[in-house]
Amino acid sequence: MAENRHEQLGLTDEQVLEIYRVMLTARKIDERMWLLNRAGKIPFVISCQGQEAAQVGAAFALDRNKDYALPYYRDMGVVLAFGMTIKELMLSAFAKAEDPNSGGRQMPGHFGQKKNRIVTGSSPVTTQVPHAVGIALAGKMEKKDFVSLVTFGEGSSNQGDFHEGANFAGVHKLPVIFMVENNKYAISIPVSRQVACEKVSDRAQGYGMPGYTVDGNDPLAVYEVVKDAAERGRNGEGPTLIEAVSYRLTAHSSDDDDRTYREKEEVDEARKKDSIITFGNYLRGLGILTEEVEKEINEEITDLVNEATDYAENAPYAEPESALKHVYKE
């Protein structure tokens, strides 16, 4: 019998199974999007594969009824956990009018859904970091006890907006959780050519906050550190920087060819640590993910993805002239 690590974190068997289910859902949606792209049905995909554990582990550590998420373009696991549905993600992939993120205005991966406190994002990376700080500032002014979680890649940790936002949050002791999803690559540039410090979390020291590096393939490790960070934030102890280290299993996007800059062996090696496999094995070892349960979950997700794909493919596009709407409040 494998060691039970989730009980001491206060997680029930049902909760860890739910974490796995959301991770697997993200993976299956992502895989479907690649198929649709290669079949010429959707123009673009940008992937979450390899980062699901960090995304879902972090989201489950928050209060998803009041905390804010400021995701970046790979965070399908975060937005699923915060309440976006498979159908809504597919509507976004097909750029249909009903897409709640943008009504088909933005590329997939540009998340936003106010009712679930998923804050709208753009393509220039890291601009969401100061926004997370501003939302936390507003919460502090209004005496609310929510925290904001902002995620971004290790490449983004070089942008001025990361440093300006982290410093601001540090100075004003704001409840922000900065989570770097270090997937080792910023398109073609490996992390060794991105940052000179040993760990991205070393940067926390400069901003007067604690910094932690955790295994991004382990949702429980990420859950634990984000849970602590949220508690610190709610207690008025300020922000935290977390680096969740994993690996980008796909090319940067559907328009990229990663064979031009990294070895297949490296990717194959990383696949052995794929959280869908390793966390699945953890749950199997504890008898939580039985063959029966696994079959049921797989079928259920596949059905939902099929249904969402059909729905989104057949849904109408926005009227051409609707491009003129919502520049200013009407």
Next chain:
Amino acid sequence: MPVMSYIQAVTQALREEMQRDEKVFILGEDVGKRGGVFRATDGLYDEFGEDRVLDTPLAESAIAGVGIGAAMYGMRPVAEMQFADFIMPAVNQIISEAAKIRYRSNNDWECPITIRAPYGGGVHGALYHSQSVEAVFANQPGLKIVMPSTPYDVKGLLKAAIRDPDPVLFFEHKRAYRLIKGEVPEDDYTLPIGKADTKREGSDITVITYGLCVNFALQAAEKLAEEGIDAHILDLRTVYPLDKEAIVEAASKTGKVLLVTEDNKEGGIISEVSAIISENCLFDLDSPIKRLAGPDVPAMPYAPTMEKYFMMNPDKVEKAMRELAEF
């Protein structure tokens, strides 16, 4: 009716809006204890406390970006850029974020932020404390850009900017701060953003301008009136989006149009005004559209000789107006 300076009108508008709505707060460099390097937020720190008049670290992109985040949450932040020249690190936040938040989210999110910045020259500020930066932002749908010319307009337009549900850049001429005084009602009033204002009725020539230059044009008009030249002066007030109807009407009224700015000549606000007139008023014009502007050099030099050469003033405007009248 009390007479106050242009900068006192800024402070008064901020104070009234902060008293009216608890969601309104100020953030920027030196805005708190110091009351702003120009004293625009003088007294507000004592009245409203350090949380609502927030001294920030020296980092303009964060000032804009943190304000944008707070605005998306539902606050009404008023972010101050210490000088318009220093807004450049925040351009990504303003153009990629604030301007596009409503549009990109299909009206799900909004960003009601006001960003104030002192602009303009004639204060021995050299290249980086003298610039007019409005043209940088004036082709970005989603933004509104307000540039008032009088204390009365400052109060009414700043209050309107703070209440506006969309992002507004509010550029205040730093030389006007203490130079320009005028009557300002004590009561609560707003002026419409997006509407130009006729500052002088006239029948011979039309001058269209904004900001401090409105005052130069009014002074020149008084002198020219003695010579029998009757100038019509339209103050744009909002330089983006432009009040096309008012521009067409003012241009058609006299058929002779002078456009004035202290910004560089090419690619600026008045270039767009000129295009609007060209598209709409060809058969009403009695002379070519004339533009009077700063030279196309990077920015205003420090030495008084060169500064004076660059900077707009009433004499330059008067000369251009007379030439147009005589055309």
